[in-house]
Amino acid sequence: MPARPRDAILERIFTSGQRRLYRQLHRFSRERVAPRLAEMHEKQEIPAEVIARLKRRRLFAIGIPERYGGSGGGLVSSAIRAEALGYGSGAVALFVGVSSGLTAKTILALGTEGQKQRWVRQLAGGTIGTFQLTEPEAGSDANAIRTTATLSGRRTTRRITLSGNKIFVTNGALGKFGVVFARVRDPQKPERFLHTAFIVPDTAKHIGRAHEGKMGLWASHTSTFTYQDVPLSFEHLLGGKRGIGMGLRGALGALAGGRVDIAATALGMLTRALDVTVAHYKEELARGSLEREEKEAREIKIGEMKILAEAVRRKVYTVAAEYAPDKEFAAKASSVKVFATRALNEGIRLGMEAVGRKAYDETHPLSILNRDAKVFEIFEGTNEVNRAVVARHLLS
Numbered sequence: 001m002p003a004r005p006r007d008a009i010l011e012r013i014f015t016s017g018q019r020r021l022y023r024q025l026h027r028f029s030r031e032r033v034a035p036r037l038a039e040m041h042e043k044q045e046i047p048a049e050v051i052a053r054l055k056r057r058r059l060f061a062i063g064i065p066e067r068y069g070g071s072g073g074g075l076v077s078s079a080i081r082a083e084a085l086g087y088g089s090g091a092v093a094l095f096v097g098v099s100s101g102l103t104a105k106t107i108l109a110l111g112t113e114g115q116k117q118r119w120v121r122q123l124a125g126g127t128i129g130t131f132q133l134t135e136p137e138a139g140s141d142a143n144a145i146r147t148t149a150t151l152s153g154r155r156t157t158r159r160i161t162l163s164g165n166k167i168f169v170t171n172g173a174l175g176k177f178g179v180v181f182a183r184v185r186d187p188q189k190p191e192r193f194l195h196t197a198f199i200v201p202d203t204a205k206h207i208g209r210a211h212e213g214k215m216g217l218w219a220s221h222t223s224t225f226t227y228q229d230v231p232l233s234f235e236h237l238l239g240g241k242r243g244i245g246m247g248l249r250g251a252l253g254a255l256a257g258g259r260v261d262i263a264a265t266a267l268g269m270l271t272r273a274l275d276v277t278v279a280h281y282k283e284e285l286a287r288g289s290l291e292r293e294e295k296e297a298r299e300i301k302i303g304e305m306k307i308l309a310e311a312v313r314r315k316v317y318t319v320a321a322e323y324a325p326d327k328e329f330a331a332k333a334s335s336v337k338v339f340a341t342r343a344l345n346e347g348i349r350l351g352m353e354a355v356g357r358k359a360y361d362e363t364h365p366l367s368i369l370n371r372d373a374k375v376f377e378i379f380e381g382t383n384e385v386n387r388a389v390v391a392r393h394l395l396s
Helices: 007-013 016-043 050-057 074-088 091-112 113-125 248-285 292-321 326-353 365-377 383-395
Strands: 129-132 148-152 159-170 176-186 193-201 205-211 220-234
Touching: 007 016, 007 074, 016 050, 016 074, 016 091, 016 365, 074 091, 074 248, 074 292, 074 383, 091 113, 091 129, 091 176, 091 193, 091 248, 091 365, 113 129, 113 326, 129 159, 159 176, 159 193, 176 220, 176 248, 193 220, 193 248, 220 383, 248 292, 248 326, 248 365, 292 326, 326 365, 326 383
Parallel strands: 129 176, 148 176
Antiparallel strands: 148 159, 159 220, 176 193, 205 220
């Protein structure tokens, strides 16, 4: 029996529990999620059965501290989940990651203890949450948001009125509540606005458009929201009085961890593309349909895909293991997000070239992956924005 190859990630970064989690989640995704990729793409939804399995296996609890109902494991375990689910479907990985990642991390960063116990526990248990930052006139520039929260009354009886529009919200129609970012007028300097985060319950009541038409990620619900004088109580202001003006800080902190999850999802998708390409190549070899020149050309493309996947894997888990809530980590997270998503699109292109005409059939896994992969260079901060983050950290 040949010796098992050494794996520095499994041995040095993963705990024994994370090694077990890695094997279990990859088996689950290969058996239960991956075979349904074309079905989810065609029906433009994640099947209820898959969602039930995700909840039953407590996948939403991964990465959330145990004191708030999670199973712990930090960003490394969260990346393991993202990679495994990304192998099966990028839409499924986003469905879980946005809820128990971006949404939960914002509440953990900004919320009071009572808010964490109430809302994060729900997310860990499988309640679907949304992260609502992007607006029609404020895409990559979070400072430019125009959604406004007006505060009135005394602190004990303070009321909040929320008005504005949010777009490109993942899980929109499926979400039970959302973390919504808005600006609040500074009482000391009325001409200035302070970015603040709020919990908005029953967000489904405020959907403007439930399902955006998109090039890819058809199974992912992407919605728009319209808030018109929506009343909230003071308990919905994340962090209470101290949370006023802290929204942008909370968003950027959550996005840093989210960028590592996006990179891990891209790794899972790239690995799927590699496996599909290798399987097709072996089928052609078995049929004897490849000339020597064709064989060598395809092997070169497969080799490059493997090199990309290995490089992404090592970068993803090295960065995840170095998590810290500071600017240096934010730059590392931006770096791995750019590297992984660029490698994903390059790898899929190579795979489609190696497979040939079949890969361009709309139901072929590589065709679906190709559609899904494009947006990964845009959301969680465009790759241009992330390059600027890396440059600013270096030049400072």
